[in-house]
Amino acid sequence: MSKLDEVAKLAGVSKATVSRVINNSETVSPAARQKVLDALQALQFQPHELKRSSSGGGNGVLGMILPFGKQIWGHSFGIEILAGAEEKAFEQDCLILLGNSNGGRETALTGSMIGRGIEGLIVMSSERGQREHLQQVQAHGIPLVLVDQKVEGLGAHLVRGDSFMGAVTLMTHLIGLGHRRIGLVSPNKHYTYTERIKGYRYALMEHNISSDARFEALESEEQPAAGLLSHMLDADERPSALFVTSPGMLGTVISVLNQKRLRIPDDISLVTFDESYTALPEEYKNFFTSINQSGKLIGTIAVELLFRQQRDPQLEPQEIVLPGTFTARRSVRPLL
Known part of the structure; x- marks a missing residue:
C-alpha cells in the first residue's frame, strides 16, 4: 500500500481528496482537510512525501526543451527561463531534465523525455509548423506548457511576452521623437x-505613415540580414531609425553600421528587444532603448502551470501574456 493509500484509508476519504489537500487545493471542505491533516500527523508523513504518489508515482522530474544554439551564454533568455523554472520546481522537490533542441533535435528530445517518464514538459518550440511530437506529449497525459513561441493548431498552455504591444511601444516612442522613416530588421x-513585425506595421498605420517594403530587412535562409540592411542603408533615402526585433541580430546590425560609418544615435537611432540577453561590447551595455522581458518570470509561471495541470488534468489551456518593461536609453535621439 502506498503512502497515499494509507492516508486515504486512515482519513476515510478518497485518494483524490488527499491529493488535493497536499497540493493546497481550495476545493476541499474544511472537515475533509482536517481528516487528512490528522492522518498525516498520525502516520508521521510529510506532505512532500506524498506528492510523487499523488501524481501517479512519478519520479519528480520535469522536462524542458529550449533552443540554446551551438553555445550557451550565461545570461541568455533561455538560461533565465531555466533559472526561473528550476527554482519553482525545486520548491516542489522536482528536478529539471534539460534538452538543447539546436540542430533540429526537438522531436527526438520530446520522444526521449516521454520515454523517461517525465511528469511535465516545457518547450520553446523551434519547429515551425510541426506539432505532432507535442501532441504525443498530450496523448501520454503529460502536462505541457509552451514558452515564448505559440504553435498554431495546438491547444496547449502558453506563457509569452507581449511582442505585439512591445513593438508598438517602441515604434510609438520613435514616431513621437519625429522619426518617420523607420527601418525594420527581423527574422521572418x-x-x-511575426508578432513584432505586425506591431511595427500597425504603429505605422496608426500614425498614417506609409509602410515601405524597402525599409524591411526580413532575414531568411536565402537572404541574410546583413545584406538586406546594407542595401537599405545604401538607398538615396535611408531610414533615420532602426527597429531590431531580435537581440541576436544586434551584433550584425552594429557591424553593418560601422562599415557604413554610421554612428548610433548621431546618424541613426536604434530600438530593440531584450538587449540584456545578448553579449555586446562594453560600450553598448545599458545603451539601447528597449523592451525587456523577464525570462525568469516566464519560467516560474510555466512550472506553476505544470503543477496546476497535475492537480487538475481537465484544466482548460491558458495563454498568459506578460508585458515587457520599456526603458529609454542613449540609442535614440530626437529627429530635428
Missing part, C-alpha cells in the same frame, strides 16, 4: 517575430 519566422 516563428510567432514571436
Whole structure:
C-alpha cells in the first residue's frame, strides 16, 4: 500500500481528496482537510512525501526543451527561463531534465523525455509548423506548457511576452521623437517575430505613415540580414531609425553600421528587444532603448502551470501574456 493509500484509508476519504489537500487545493471542505491533516500527523508523513504518489508515482522530474544554439551564454533568455523554472520546481522537490533542441533535435528530445517518464514538459518550440511530437506529449497525459513561441493548431498552455504591444511601444516612442522613416530588421519566422513585425506595421498605420517594403530587412535562409540592411542603408533615402526585433541580430546590425560609418544615435537611432540577453561590447551595455522581458518570470509561471495541470488534468489551456518593461536609453535621439 502506498503512502497515499494509507492516508486515504486512515482519513476515510478518497485518494483524490488527499491529493488535493497536499497540493493546497481550495476545493476541499474544511472537515475533509482536517481528516487528512490528522492522518498525516498520525502516520508521521510529510506532505512532500506524498506528492510523487499523488501524481501517479512519478519520479519528480520535469522536462524542458529550449533552443540554446551551438553555445550557451550565461545570461541568455533561455538560461533565465531555466533559472526561473528550476527554482519553482525545486520548491516542489522536482528536478529539471534539460534538452538543447539546436540542430533540429526537438522531436527526438520530446520522444526521449516521454520515454523517461517525465511528469511535465516545457518547450520553446523551434519547429515551425510541426506539432505532432507535442501532441504525443498530450496523448501520454503529460502536462505541457509552451514558452515564448505559440504553435498554431495546438491547444496547449502558453506563457509569452507581449511582442505585439512591445513593438508598438517602441515604434510609438520613435514616431513621437519625429522619426518617420523607420527601418525594420527581423527574422521572418516563428510567432514571436511575426508578432513584432505586425506591431511595427500597425504603429505605422496608426500614425498614417506609409509602410515601405524597402525599409524591411526580413532575414531568411536565402537572404541574410546583413545584406538586406546594407542595401537599405545604401538607398538615396535611408531610414533615420532602426527597429531590431531580435537581440541576436544586434551584433550584425552594429557591424553593418560601422562599415557604413554610421554612428548610433548621431546618424541613426536604434530600438530593440531584450538587449540584456545578448553579449555586446562594453560600450553598448545599458545603451539601447528597449523592451525587456523577464525570462525568469516566464519560467516560474510555466512550472506553476505544470503543477496546476497535475492537480487538475481537465484544466482548460491558458495563454498568459506578460508585458515587457520599456526603458529609454542613449540609442535614440530626437529627429530635428
